[in-house]
Amino acid sequence: MTSDVFSHLNLDGTMVTDPTATAFAAADFGGIINHPPLAVLRAGSSTDIKTVLPIAAANNIPVVPRGCGHTSLGQAQALDGLIIDLTAMDEVHDLSEDHVTVDAGATWNSVLARTLQHGLTPRVLTDYLGTSVGGTLSAGGIGGTSHRYGVQTDNVLALDVVTADGALRHCSPTQLPDLFHAVLGGFGQCGVIVRATLPLVAAPARVRRVKIYYPTIDDLIASQRSLLASGRFDFQQGEILPTPDGWVYMLDVASYYTPPHEPDDDLLVSGMGFAASRDKIEDLTYWEFATRLDETVTYLEGTGEWQAPHPWPNLLVPDARIDSFTSGIMAGLEHADLGASGLILIYPMTTTAFGTALFRLPEASTVYLVAGLRFATDAATAREMVAGNRRWYDAAISLGGTSYPTGAIPFTSADWTRHLGAARVALAEAKDRYDPQNLFPRRFA
Numbered sequence: 001m002t003s004d005v006f007s008h009l010n011l012d013g014t015m016v017t018d019p020t021a022t023a024f025a026a027a028d029f030g031g032i033i034n035h036p037p038l039a040v041l042r043a044g045s046s047t048d049i050k051t052v053l054p055i056a057a058a059n060n061i062p063v064v065p066r067g068c069g070h071t072s073l074g075q076a077q078a079l080d081g082l083i084i085d086l087t088a089m090d091e092v093h094d095l096s097e098d099h100v101t102v103d104a105g106a107t108w109n110s111v112l113a114r115t116l117q118h119g120l121t122p123r124v125l126t127d128y129l130g131t132s133v134g135g136t137l138s139a140g141g142i143g144g145t146s147h148r149y150g151v152q153t154d155n156v157l158a159l160d161v162v163t164a165d166g167a168l169r170h171c172s173p174t175q176l177p178d179l180f181h182a183v184l185g186g187f188g189q190c191g192v193i194v195r196a197t198l199p200l201v202a203a204p205a206r207v208r209r210v211k212i213y214y215p216t217i218d219d220l221i222a223s224q225r226s227l228l229a230s231g232r233f234d235f236q237q238g239e240i241l242p243t244p245d246g247w248v249y250m251l252d253v254a255s256y257y258t259p260p261h262e263p264d265d266d267l268l269v270s271g272m273g274f275a276a277s278r279d280k281i282e283d284l285t286y287w288e289f290a291t292r293l294d295e296t297v298t299y300l301e302g303t304g305e306w307q308a309p310h311p312w313p314n315l316l317v318p319d320a321r322i323d324s325f326t327s328g329i330m331a332g333l334e335h336a337d338l339g340a341s342g343l344i345l346i347y348p349m350t351t352t353a354f355g356t357a358l359f360r361l362p363e364a365s366t367v368y369l370v371a372g373l374r375f376a377t378d379a380a381t382a383r384e385m386v387a388g389n390r391r392w393y394d395a396a397i398s399l400g401g402t403s404y405p406t407g408a409i410p411f412t413s414a415d416w417t418r419h420l421g422a423a424r425v426a427l428a429e430a431k432d433r434y435d436p437q438n439l440f441p442r443r444f445a
């Protein structure tokens with residue numbers, strides 16, 4: 001099959017097949033898998049997508065939608081297929097006091113920049129805002145407020161989706177709910193999200209951020225559990241960080257406020273073991289806080305680590321087993337196993353607000369996200385790290401955990417089937433209804 005079948009189309013965007021374009025679409029943030037497509041549609045409109053899907057279907061060319069390509073193991077790649085690059089479809093439409101409708105290729109950065117002009121924000125933001133709305137809604141979208149509001153896919157009012165037959169369908173919890181629930185967290189297997197309508201809430205003006213460095217993981221986890229139960233902070237995360245003197249365990253929490261309702265710092269950190277000589281309290285605007293990773297990205301671009309392979313695993317572990325899980329993964333873990341700027345994100349979330357069927361949670365009322373932010377120096381190190389990720393995954397599964405499959409854990413179709421669990425049946429039915437030919441490659445058995 002050649003890309004000729006896509007030539008001479010009248011498109012709002014462009015169909016590109018040159019080596020630079022296919023090499024770009026064969027790469028992702030992970031830098032581990034490299035699957036060149038036949039062609040890349042830089043979609044200019046949903047009409048473009050409607051035009052090309054039937055042609056791809058007639059020619060048995062697999063199609064994979066792509067946002068910003070920030071997954072780590074080829075999730076947005078299509079070997080010898082067609083990549084639909086959504087990033088040029090990035091407009092923010094219809095902003096009102098309680099919702100916004102955005103094109104799927106818009107980044108969360110651009111969405112937040114627009115909503116903040118009106119003092120509004122989505123409830124859940126990912127740590128890094130350079131991801132696309134369509135990309136995180138196809139995965140989940142975890143953030144420091146997920147303990148309160150679930151993931152981004154739990155905070156969607158409606159979607160416009162182009163399905164394999166080239167039809168543009170509007171879906172929501174009440175309109176074509178089978179499609180809606182098969183697309184949220186569905187990794188592009190049932191259609192291309194072209195627009196999303198998201199609820200908005202009043203944005204706080206400022207953020208009081210507290211970082212406390214504990215000497216042991218038990219101290220960190222005990223503090224996180226008690227803060228989660230008390231609901232004291234709006235934002236709750238944590239990190240395991242390497243230092244020349246060994247690992248440190250950082251609590252990273254924040255309280256949102258709008259003057260004059262300023263938090264009292266003493267009350268804010270009371271009973272948490274805060275030590276002024278060691279720990280930090282910062283005061284930031286909400287925008288500075290939301291874009292807090294920009295500085296790190298600039299640093300990593302400077303060291304070359306942003307461009308290097310990133311074998312990042314993401315796991316969800318039930319609270320009751322987090323101690324066993326962390327003692328297993330920390331035993332013998334060296335700084336080099338994470339790479340120069342590597343760290344482990346670790347934080348708890350109550351699962352009450354989670355409802356996305358395809359965002360697979362352990363059966364527990366509180367779960368921990370454990371994400372290894374590993375930086376490899378070369379392909380061989382990346383391979384070793386990926387093998388290590390698989391060991392972390394197997395350990396998590398044996399403890400009743402699940403994975404958040406945006407990262408670099410090799411997944412067979414049997415793993416996908418196990419991952420989907422009870423949600424598999426509805427996804428399989430939606431696949432039969434909206435993509436019987438498996439134009440969008442089917443990941444599960």
Ligand SMILES: Cc1cc2nc3c(=O)[nH]c(=O)nc-3n(C[C@H](O)[C@H](O)[C@H](O)COP(=O)(O)OP(=O)(O)OC[C@H]3O[C@@H](n4cnc5c(N)ncnc54)[C@H](O)[C@@H]3O)c2cc1C
Binds near residue numbers: 068086133189
């Ligand atoms: C620095 C960094 C920080 C991150 N922080 C977080 C975080 O805090 N929380 C979190 O949850 N994740 C985080 N991630 C992971 C990231 O959110 C996910 O990988 C997300 O899917 C990336 O969005 P993207 O636009 O890059 O999607 P892509 O990688 O392009 O695509 C992801 C998947 O969605 C599918 N897809 C993309 N667009 C569409 C569409 N419009 N319609 C249908 N399917 C589509 C793709 O086929 C692919 O399967 C982070 C990643 C990086 C690199």
